[in-house]
Amino acid sequence: MAGPGSPAASDVDRKALRALAMRFRAAHAQVWQQVRARLPVAARDLMDTLPVLLHSNHAALPGFIDFDTPAGIDGFSPDHEAILAARKLALSYTYERFKVRATTIASVIVEPRATTEMAVWVITPLGHHEALAPKLAAITRHAARLDLTLDCRLLDALDSRAGRACALGDTPKLALDSLYRHGIVVAGRYPIWWLVPSMADDDYRHYCERLRQQRFIGTHDTFDLGPAAPSPQRNVALPAPRRWPQHCNRPIHGCLASPSSRAISTAMG
Known part of the structure; x- marks a missing residue:
């Protein structure tokens, strides 16, 4: 049950919630454009192609292991x-929309x-980690040849709730707070x-369960890694492009108001 003073999911306005998610996505896209603009051209092409x-x-693209890789x-x-960008890496690349019959990666x-x-x-689900690890390792090696250091990590929602990260090599405990506040969603769910x-x-x-039960969010809209650690600047926020630091050592977000119907109009105004 919700505690005293806690907002109920039923207080949320559906349109405002959708607008909030769209605003976050737009903010992340804006910050990502700034980050990629500072990369050398070859490294930028690789990062532009990463979701692809x-x-x-595709046998001609970096990271290819086999056609059975998730x-x-x-x-x-x-x-x-x-x-x-993909065609710069492989002239033979052609996007075949209907060839991807199932998705295995949430974000x-x-x-x-x-x-x-x-x-x-x-x-991605834990069951795909072993098969995906060689592909991420190959992408990491290709990036290194471009003087780009990638620390690729496979993560399952259940692992993060237990405070563990499934990674390639030795990995410290998942810094969920850093992932939420500094991570940029470049593809997939939010x-x-x-x-x-x-x-x-x-x-x-x-x-979260109420949001799902009342269908404020679709089945494939979000992923759930659990709550972040308490912080004075807890609420997710929009990036401040003019203040984006050179070495990305500050949150990419500025504060947004609660998605409750009482506060959302102010946040979206």
Whole structure:
């Protein structure tokens, strides 16, 4: 049950919630454009192609292992820019929309650490980790030849709730707070945490379940890694492009109001 003073999911306005998610996506896209603009051309082409590499298995593209490697990102379809970048890496590349019959990857998140150093989080069920690991390792090696350091990690929602990250090689405990506040969703679903107001943190699971039960969010809209650690700047926020630091050591978000119907009009005004 919701605690005293906690907002109920039933208080949320459906249109405002959808607008909030769209606003976050637009903010992430804006920040990602700024991050990629600082990359050397070859590294930028690789990062532009990253979702394509994970969405399909093309023998001429970096990271190819075999045609049975798990692939497909929920809701992803490469834009013109991504297709052009892929063709720079493989002239024979042609996007075949209907060839991807099933998706196995919920989301791809990039967490910038320095101009040419990034963590890449691939959210996918644990059962796909072993098969996907060689592909991510191959992409990492290709990036290194371009002087781009990638720390690719495979993550399952259940693992994160237990405080564990499934990674390639030795990995410290998952810094979920950093992932939420510094990570940029470049393809796939967004974290349901975006939609949970700070006053509902203590009732996080119940609030999320109500959002699902009342169909405020679609089955394939979000992924759930659990709540972040308490913070004075808890609420997710929009990026401030003019203040985006050179080495990406501050949150990419500025504060947004609660998605409750009482506060959402102010947040979206």
